[in-house]
Amino acid sequence: MKDKFYQYIQNLQNQITSKLEELDGKATFQEDIWKRLEGGGGRTRVIENGNVFEKGGVNISGVHGKLPKSMQAYFNVGDVDFFACGLSLVIHPKNPMVPTVHANWRYFEMYDEDGAIIDQWFGGGQDLTPYYLFEEDAKHFHEVCKTACDKHNPEFYLKYKARCDEYFYNAHRNEGRGIGGLFFDYCKASDDMTMENWYDFVTEVGDSFLDAYVPIVEKRKELLYTEANRTWQEIRRGRYVEFNLVHDKGTLFGLKTNGRIESILMSLPPHVQWVYDHQPEAGSEEEKLLAVLKNPVDWVKAP
Incomplete structure (x- = not known):
């Protein structure tokens, strides 16, 4: 399973970076192949200063070795070996009318002293972080997510949409990071789903990513914006x-397992502002966005 999924994310990385380069029309992804001293490595690809994308990363990794003590406590296990692989991406567009997007699809195994698998699971998801709310974009993104879920279980979309709203939440701000999407973790074999079934589901979601995001970028990337729009984007970043x-x-996992810091922090945007006690004007588009971030919306009506 680990070899099969790692091959999948290598291919998916190629598909996504090729399409994003085509969309940008100027910048290309810089590739960085790296090795992890304790075992494994990855392929980082970063795009910067393009026509459309100010900064973005589409990274894959496959790491293995002894599970660090800090993570043993987190997973409530003893001395075990592990393997983890995944694709993680964050794209920060230049135009404030185009949303930031994040996605991740991953697989994890743990082994006993004889090398036998003692636990394995999939996780991942994709979510959208707009700076200005276009409701039709939010509906499109969620409809694509729901379509992918419905092919495998009619309960998945509502379940994983709710988990996404719950997980990508800045509790110290009492607001969501964005308008959500899907988030799932610890997807293990059960009476209802084999690991092959989970593989099919996770790859279905991964394959849907470009369908969910690219039409939104194409629709918004040429819209005019002001310096005030840009300032709001940087505050939200x-x-x-x-x-x-x-x-x-x-x-946290990357830092605790001695991950590659450049790959871990590639999600951070290049231009950001922190303005003391910033409040948007009453009735503004900025305030409209905040209202949605504080109260998640059901963008797609369930049957």
């Missing part, structure tokens, strides 16, 4: 940074 450094489990 600050909230994005806060989540990734304070709450994100992926960042």
